Amino acid sequence: MDLSKARDGASLFALAAVLMSAQPVNAADTTVTFRTWSPIVETTAKMAVATEAKLPGIKIDYKIFNYPDYIVDLHTRAASDDMPDLIGLEPGALTRQYQDFLLPLQDCAVKSWGADWKSKFFPLAVDQIRLGNVKGDENYYALPVLTQTINMWYTIPVLKEAGLQPPKSYDDMLKMVPKLSGKGIATMLVGAADGWERRDVYMQLIHNVAPGLIYKAEDGTAKFTDAPFVEAMTVWKKLFDDGIIQPGALGLSVSPQAMELTEGGRAATFPQGAWWQQQATRPNPPELSVALNGYAPMLFPDVTGKGRPNDPLGGIDLMIGISKKSKHVDEACKVLADWVSGAGAQELINTFNDLPAFKGINPQVYQSDNQKAVWTLFTEEWLPKVRYARQLKSPAVKQALEDALAAVASGDQTPAQGMATVQAAWQSQKN
Amino acid sequence: MSMSSAPRSGSLAPYLFVLPATVLFVAYVVYPILYVICSSAYRWDGINQATFTGLANYIRLFTHDPAFVLAIRNAVLWAPLTILPQMLLGFAIAYMLETGVPRQAIYQAIFYLPAIISPVVVGIVWQRIYNPFGGLLSDIGFASGLRFLTVPFLSDTKVAIYAVIAVNVWQWTGFSMLLYVAGLKGLPTETLEAAKIEGATLRQTIVYVVWPMLRHVHLTLILLGVIGTLQTFPLIYMLTNGGPNHATESLPNYIFLQAFKLQSMGYASAISVVLMVIALALSLFQVRVLGARFALAE
Numbered sequence: 248m249d250l251s252k253a254r255d256g257a258s259l260f261a262l263a264a265v266l267m268s269a270q271p272v273n274a275a276d277t278t279v280t281f282r283t284w285s286p287i288v289e290t291t292a293k294m295a296v297a298t299e300a301k302l303p304g305i306k307i308d309y310k311i312f313n314y315p316d317y318i319v320d321l322h323t324r325a326a327s328d329d330m331p332d333l334i335g336l337e338p339g340a341l342t343r344q345y346q347d348f349l350l351p352l353q354d355c356a357v358k359s360w361g362a363d364w365k366s367k368f369f370p371l372a373v374d375q376i377r378l379g380n381v382k383g384d385e386n387y388y389a390l391p392v393l394t395q396t397i398n399m400w401y402t403i404p405v406l407k408e409a410g411l412q413p414p415k416s417y418d419d420m421l422k423m424v425p426k427l428s429g430k431g432i433a434t435m436l437v438g439a440a441d442g443w444e445r446r447d448v449y450m451q452l453i454h455n456v457a458p459g460l461i462y463k464a465e466d467g468t469a470k471f472t473d474a475p476f477v478e479a480m481t482v483w484k485k486l487f488d489d490g491i492i493q494p495g496a497l498g499l500s501v502s503p504q505a506m507e508l509t510e511g512g513r514a515a516t517f518p519q520g521a522w523w524q525q526q527a528t529r530p531n532p533p534e535l536s537v538a539l540n541g542y543a544p545m546l547f548p549d550v551t552g553k554g555r556p557n558d559p560l561g562g563i564d565l566m567i568g569i570s571k572k573s574k575h576v577d578e579a580c581k582v583l584a585d586w587v588s589g590a591g592a593q594e595l596i597n598t599f600n601d602l603p604a605f606k607g608i609n610p611q612v613y614q615s616d617n618q619k620a621v622w623t624l625f626t627e628e629w630l631p632k633v634r635y636a637r638q639l640k641s642p643a644v645k646q647a648l649e650d651a652l653a654a655v656a657s658g659d660q661t662p663a664q665g666m667a668t669v670q671a672a673w674q675s676q677k678n
Numbered sequence: 679m680s681m682s683s684a685p686r687s688g689s690l691a692p693y694l695f696v697l698p699a700t701v702l703f704v705a706y707v708v709y710p711i712l713y714v715i716c717s718s719a720y721r722w723d724g725i726n727q728a729t730f731t732g733l734a735n736y737i738r739l740f741t742h743d744p745a746f747v748l749a750i751r752n753a754v755l756w757a758p759l760t761i762l763p764q765m766l767l768g769f770a771i772a773y774m775l776e777t778g779v780p781r782q783a784i785y786q787a788i789f790y791l792p793a794i795i796s797p798v799v800v801g802i803v804w805q806r807i808y809n810p811f812g813g814l815l816s817d818i819g820f821a822s823g824l825r826f827l828t829v830p831f832l833s834d835t836k837v838a839i840y841a842v843i844a845v846n847v848w849q850w851t852g853f854s855m856l857l858y859v860a861g862l863k864g865l866p867t868e869t870l871e872a873a874k875i876e877g878a879t880l881r882q883t884i885v886y887v888v889w890p891m892l893r894h895v896h897l898t899l900i901l902l903g904v905i906g907t908l909q910t911f912p913l914i915y916m917l918t919n920g921g922p923n924h925a926t927e928s929l930p931n932y933i934f935l936q937a938f939k940l941q942s943m944g945y946a947s948a949i950s951v952v953l954m955v956i957a958l959a960l961s962l963f964q965v966r967v968l969g970a971r972f973a974l975a976e
Contacts, residue, residue, distance in 0.1 A: 318938045325725050344723055344941055431812060440805075440832070440921060495810035497922040498832025504805055513812060642940045650745075653923040657835045675742075 277578045281309040282324070283335025284317040285393075285565045290598045294591040298582055301590045305578050321345065330570040332579040336389045338563045340642045343379030349568040350576065351386035352583075359584035367588070369394055371633040372604035375563045378640060389568035391604035392586055392595070396561040396629050397447045397520045397637050399545050402535060405432060405515050414516065414548045415555075417482070424490045427515055433493035435486065436514035438505030439656065440498055442649030448486075448518050449652055450560055450637060451547040452479040458556050458635065464673070465640055471670040472663070480655055480662035482550045487656050497656055510535055516545070520637075521625050522564070524599040527618060538614035539621060561633035564601045602630055647672030711954065717947035724943030735948035745924040746949065749932045752839055753907055753956070756928070759843045760850070761903035765896060767847070768854025773884065775855075776862045786859060790852035797849075801916025804845045808832050832918055835925035842917055842926050849913070850906070854899055861895035862888070897968055904964065908957050929953045 286294070288311045295307040312320055317335070324330050325348055334349070336342045342349070356364040365373045372391040380386065401413045409427060414420045414434075423434045438444050453461050457475035464471045486492045499505050509517050510526065510533040526532060527539040535541030549555035567586065569579045585591040588605040596608050599618075602625055609626070613619040639645045651665035660668070718735055722728035739746050771789055775782040792800070808831040810816040819827030831841035865888065873887045911930040914920060920927040920935065929949060937946035 315934075315938065322724055322938065340941065344725055347726060433811065436811075440918065442919075442921075493811040495808075495813075495816075495830035495833045498805065498830060498838070498918065499809055499811070500805060503802065504809065508812060643942075646935075646940055650923050653921055654835075657833065657922050657925075659835055659923060 276304055276306045277575050278306045278308050279333060279575055279579050279582050280331035281307060281333040281335075281567075281582075282312070282317070282320060282331040283309075283333075283565070283567070284312050284314040285335060286595060286598070286600050287311060290595060290600055293594040293598075294586055297590040297594045298585045301585060302578075302581055305582060307582060328572070330572060332570055332573040332575055333583060334389075334568045334570060336566050336568050337638070338375040338378040338389075338566060338636075339638050339640050340379055342388055342566075342568070343381070345568070346379070346388055348571055349388040350571045350573070351388060352390050352569060352580075353387050355569070355576075355580035355583065356387065356390060358580065360588070367606055368604050369602075369606060369630050369633075371561050371630070371636075372563055375636055375638075376566060378636065378638065389566035390583055390587055391563045391566040392592070393564040393601040394561060394604045394630065395520045395522055395564040395601045395637070396559040396625060396633060397451065397518070398559045398629070399435075399451075399516050399547050400519055400523055400542050401516045401545055402509070402512060402514055403541055403543055404535070405512055409515070411515070413543070413545045416549045416552065417485075420491045420516075420548055421489055423515060428490060432513055432515055433508075433517075434491045434515050435493075436505055436509055436517045437492045437496045438499045438501030439492070439496040439653070440500045442646070442653075444501050444505075444518065445652040445656075446639075446645065446649050447520070447637065448547075449479060449483055449648065451518070452482050452550060454560055454635060455479070455547060455550050455555050456482070458558075461639070462635065464670075465644065467673075467677070471644075471666050471673060476666045476669075477662045478551075480651070480665055483652060484655050484662055497653055512541075518547075520601075521561075522601045524618070524621060524625075525601075527614060528599050539618040540615055542621075543617070544621060544624065558632040558634050559629050560635050560637045561630065562637040563604065566604075602626060641673070641676050643672050643676040644669060714947045714950050714954075717944055718951050720944040721942075722944040723941040724937065728944065731944070735945050736952075738945070739948055739952065745920075745927055745932060748924045749927040749929045752926065752928060755839060756843060756846075756910065757904060757907045759840070760846050760907065761900055763847045764851050764854045764903065765899050767851045768856075768899075769858045769889075769892070771851070771855045772858035772862055773888070776859060786856065789855050792849040792851075793853045793856075795849070797912035798916050800845065800849055801913055805832065805917055808841060833922055835922050838918060838922060838925045842914060845917065846910070846913060857895050857899060858892065861892045865891055897964075900968065901964055904960050908953060908960075 281291075283291075291309050291311055295309055299305060299307060318341075321330075321334070325345060330348050334345065336345070360367050368391065372394050376387050376389055376391060377385070380388075405427075406413065409423075409430075409432075411423055411426065412419075414423060420434055427434055437448060439448075450461070453476060456479045460469055460473070460475055461471075463469040464473070464476070470476075487496070493499075499508075505514075505517070506526075508514060512535060521544075523542065523544075524539060526536040526542075529536070546555060546557065546559060567583050569576060569583065573579050582591070586595065588608065592603065592605065592608055593611065596603050597610050597612070599610060599622070610622065613622070639648070647669045651660065651668050654660040654668075655662055655665040717728075719730060719732055720728035721731045721734070775785055779785060807814045810828055810830040810833075815831070816828040819825055829837060832838050869887060869891070870883070873883050878887065909930060910928045911934070914926055914928050914931050915934075918926040920931045924932075930953075933946045933949050933953070936942045936949065
């Protein structure tokens with residue numbers, strides 16, 4: 248017997264069997280392409296399955312990148328006129344950069360939810376879609392899928408064991424330091440190597456000192472060198488000098504290092520947003536994250552002694568646009584609508600990835616009462632109150648602020664010098 | 679030369695032979711270089727309409743950009759502080775392994791291991807080691823009383839670049855060792871035996887015999903080290919992302935930041951042109967002054 252022929256025959260038979268058993272591809276199916284950095288692959292896969300089941304005849308081809316790779320991919324696609332049908336976007340500068348490639352989506356919104364579609368979203372979600380529009384452009388170039396707040400969290404057992412309450416003021420935080428530092432616990436654990444984390448803390452500080460002022464400075468009706476900005480920067484510096492933020496914070500990234508330390512019980516409080524809830528839904532989470540039992544959110548403590556605002560900062564976490572050159576605009580609109588408010592959205596929200604943009608979508612299963620209480624606090628109390636954006640419009644100003652925060656924390660610049668560099672960056676991008 | 683082997687006047691054949699290589703060279707080298715040079719004269723986000731600004735990007739680069747100055751300073755520090763220690767340590771390890779350590783293949787593999795680990799993993803692991811809040815070095819420092827180990831290596835703007843350089847040396851010393859091992863194996867035994875018969879000490883043998891005979895390895899390591907210096911990106915991106923406050927900024931990292939995060943493709947192109955000029959100058963220097971007798975070319 249010629250064994251090689253027999254082997255070839257068996258291989259052909261196996262190949263034929265595989266081909267016959269493969270899922271039949273319907274030639275009539277329309278494939279909608281989607282590229283983004285968020286949500287993660289596993290979640291997007293669940294969303295795609297749910298949406299495809301609901302919308303027969305539509306197949307979703309998705310690819311998820313990490314954020315820097317996504318920006319490069321998007322850039323390359325735009326340059327080669329090969330944009331996907333659905334494009335993951337952030338409000339502000341990113342959307343503005345790709346505006347010429349995006350289809351205005353108000354018609355899609357009206358078709359999906361009626362003329363009063365805006366009322367069905369949380370107010371911040373609708374407000375921030377047009378953050379990057381040029382003056383006078385009233386179009387909506389994307390629709391929001393996920394929203395978020397930025398806030399503080401505390402580790403319940405850590406505070407309980409130390410006999411402490413969640414801090415409400417700067418003095419409260421200061422009093423926590425001697426009780427915790429000896430145990431190797433940070434009063435406030437910050438992954439300050441990441442610019443966005445530094446900026447998130449500063450945005451909460453300036454919101455505490457002078458709510459709304461930073462957006463005026465962005466528009467040119469205030470200056471970044473004004474006293475409240477310097478005051479907020481001074482508090483930022485004090486957080487380091489007083490030992491409230493742990494030593495070496497400027498060399499520690501949020502992910503995975505700061506997150507691991509936090510989940511290892513080394514943080515009394517830490518700045519993270521609503522997205523921290525998803526720690527509970529990962530496979531085999533650390534003990535503190537199981538059913539989110541170890542954590543509770545809180546607003547940033549009052550740093551001025553004059554009281555703190557009761558509205559957190561927030562914004563759109565993810566919004567999705569449709570390419571102007573898409574050949575499947577109707578199908579893309581249907582998929583997008585399903586991810587905002589349909590079966591796909593339900594799959595997304597079930598992961599606690601972040602907060603919904605569309606009102607009335609809640610996770611189908613809660614693992615604990617605490618998890619439900621946290622979700623309710625975010626969606627029913629905090630999210631409707633959000634007035635101010637987490638994001639700044641100009642990438643150059645954002646970067647200058649992040650640099651200044653690092654320079655001030657490390658002692659290379661004074662708070663006033665730091666804010667002067669931000670103002671200079673604002674001036675430079677204006678010219 | 680016979681008539682049959684000489685190219686005939688007017689024949690296209692020789693040009694056709696070099697055409698594929700020329701087309702590829704123009705498409706993948708010449709065109710991108712010209713494109714980047716042109717882009718550097720514009721204010722451009724890489725996507726939308728560009729505005730011609732002439733030399734404005736270069737003027738800003740050399741007069742108003744402290745981050746660029748830091749990136750240049752770091753490149754100047756990076757080259758000698760990584761190349762020299764890597765060479766010396768690599769040679770020392772290779773010499774010890776070659777002259778009397780049993781099971782040297784195992785040790786070679788161990789020393790070479792960091793070179794094959796992804797810079798992403800190296801970055802994450804070393805950030806943990808350096809973290810003064812529960813990191814390995816600080817824990818050892820507190821336990822042993824060696825307080826210098828508890829320094830916040832990556833968050834101190836004066837120290838951070840040296841901490842990053844140390845990681846780079848740790849990662850690439852094994853590679854130097856491997857080249858030196860290959861070089862040592864190729865040395866003529868009669869020369870070494872002659873040195874021994876003449877009564878040369880170990881120091882004299884190394885300094886006057888072995889080290890000079892490994893000149894081609896040194897040149898190769900210098901060449902690769904300079905290339906590595908100008909290309910340093912993933913380690914810095916993962917370990918510090920150029921921070922704090924650009925203290926560990928590298929030119930490639932800064933180009934990436936400007937091009938994609940800050941949407942300043944024109945400005946990033948200007949930095950790229952400067953990087954290209956530096957690379958060209960260094961290459962010419964190496965070829966003219968050090969000679970081009972690299973181990974890989976032999």
